[in-house]
Amino acid sequence: MYDLIIIGAGPAGITAAVYAARKKMNFLVITRDIGGQAAWSGDVENYTGYQFVTGPELVSKFEEHMRKYRIDIKEGEAVVDLEKSGEIVKVKTNKSFYDSKAVIIASGKVSRDLGVPQEAHFKNRGLTYCATCDGPLFAGKDVAVIGGGNSALDAALQLIKIANKVYVINNTPRLGGDPVMKEKVEASPVVKIYNDSKVVAINGDKMVTGIRISKYGNEEDISVQGIFVEIGLIPNSSFAKIVERNQAQEIKINCRNETSVPGIFAAGDVTDVPEKQIIIAAGEGAKAALAAFKYISQQR
Numbered sequence: 001m002y003d004l005i006i007i008g009a010g011p012a013g014i015t016a017a018v019y020a021a022r023k024k025m026n027f028l029v030i031t032r033d034i035g036g037q038a039a040w041s042g043d044v045e046n047y048t049g050y051q052f053v054t055g056p057e058l059v060s061k062f063e064e065h066m067r068k069y070r071i072d073i074k075e076g077e078a079v080v081d082l083e084k085s086g087e088i089v090k091v092k093t094n095k096s097f098y099d100s101k102a103v104i105i106a107s108g109k110v111s112r113d114l115g116v117p118q119e120a121h122f123k124n125r126g127l128t129y130c131a132t133c134d135g136p137l138f139a140g141k142d143v144a145v146i147g148g149g150n151s152a153l154d155a156a157l158q159l160i161k162i163a164n165k166v167y168v169i170n171n172t173p174r175l176g177g178d179p180v181m182k183e184k185v186e187a188s189p190v191v192k193i194y195n196d197s198k199v200v201a202i203n204g205d206k207m208v209t210g211i212r213i214s215k216y217g218n219e220e221d222i223s224v225q226g227i228f229v230e231i232g233l234i235p236n237s238s239f240a241k242i243v244e245r246n247q248a249q250e251i252k253i254n255c256r257n258e259t260s261v262p263g264i265f266a267a268g269d270v271t272d273v274p275e276k277q278i279i280i281a282a283g284e285g286a287k288a289a290l291a292a293f294k295y296i297s298q299q300r
């Protein structure tokens, strides 16, 4: 029986773990990976104290800090269900079962699928959802970034440095996202932007050879070897059916990170806190750990 189980080790979960360790709580971290989305980010220019750091560098600093404490971590394990039995929260994973007095859900978000035929077939055959992880595989090649928000801009900025040509396919009249990033993308001679356009098909046999886009009903084939899907994210909250979620499937929390179920807290991108940023997720993780500590102290 643990005092606390933290689900996820992105910025929210890692910060919660650091705070829980400093409160000397008996806790466990269960996570699919270390770093979460922060590890996919190319250039991070808005984490206070670092004028510039790459996502993977920041994550390795986070991990180093967390592992400074002797922490029990189940890495590569995914939570599939949560139940409350009396005062105990029962956590079911793809490998085991765990009991805890409190839980912090910090499971973040995952990339949304493009929703075109053959998408599953082309995954990892030229179609990817992570420019930081897979960008270097497309050095000197022509690639398409699908999307027009911050994730797409971040991917395009990374690919400009690697690829021969970067097509940005955006289904709205103009690019959204951070104005500074947008200016950099628009100014690049390597980039060609297609606004008001959507991908209707992926071309290729074994590997991606192109995309078919549609603009006002007119279709056009563009030859690319790589496709980076950056059309938003969905919360990893499907295992948390016992807590209240909003229409976007984000977990509803109050300012103390409490969910609708006593003893279950949530932090970071998986929650309905409006802004999704590393520094916000980290701060929310700290708050959630302190709230969980207070909750457990009152249970004793």
Ligand SMILES: Cc1cc2nc3c(=O)[nH]c(=O)nc-3n(C[C@H](O)[C@H](O)[C@H](O)COP(=O)(O)OP(=O)(O)OC[C@H]3O[C@@H](n4cnc5c(N)ncnc54)[C@H](O)[C@@H]3O)c2cc1C
Residues within 6 Å of the ligand: 007, 008, 009, 010, 011, 012, 013, 030, 031, 032, 033, 034, 035, 036, 037, 038, 039, 040, 041, 042, 043, 044, 045, 046, 047, 077, 078, 079, 080, 106, 107, 108, 109, 110, 151, 154, 155, 236, 239, 267, 268, 269, 270, 276, 277, 278, 279, 281
């Ligand atoms: C391409 C990209 C670029 C970005 N750039 C920036 C930037 O420059 N600056 C900025 O501030 N923010 C940036 N962000 C946003 C930032 O990365 C997120 O806001 C932040 O990572 C959220 O942290 P989190 O801990 O809440 O969730 P996540 O980072 O999503 O971490 C979730 C964790 O939960 C784990 N997990 C998920 N489901 C389960 C499960 N069922 N069981 C166990 N573990 C699970 C995951 O493995 C992961 O470890 C960017 C995001 C993307 C995608």
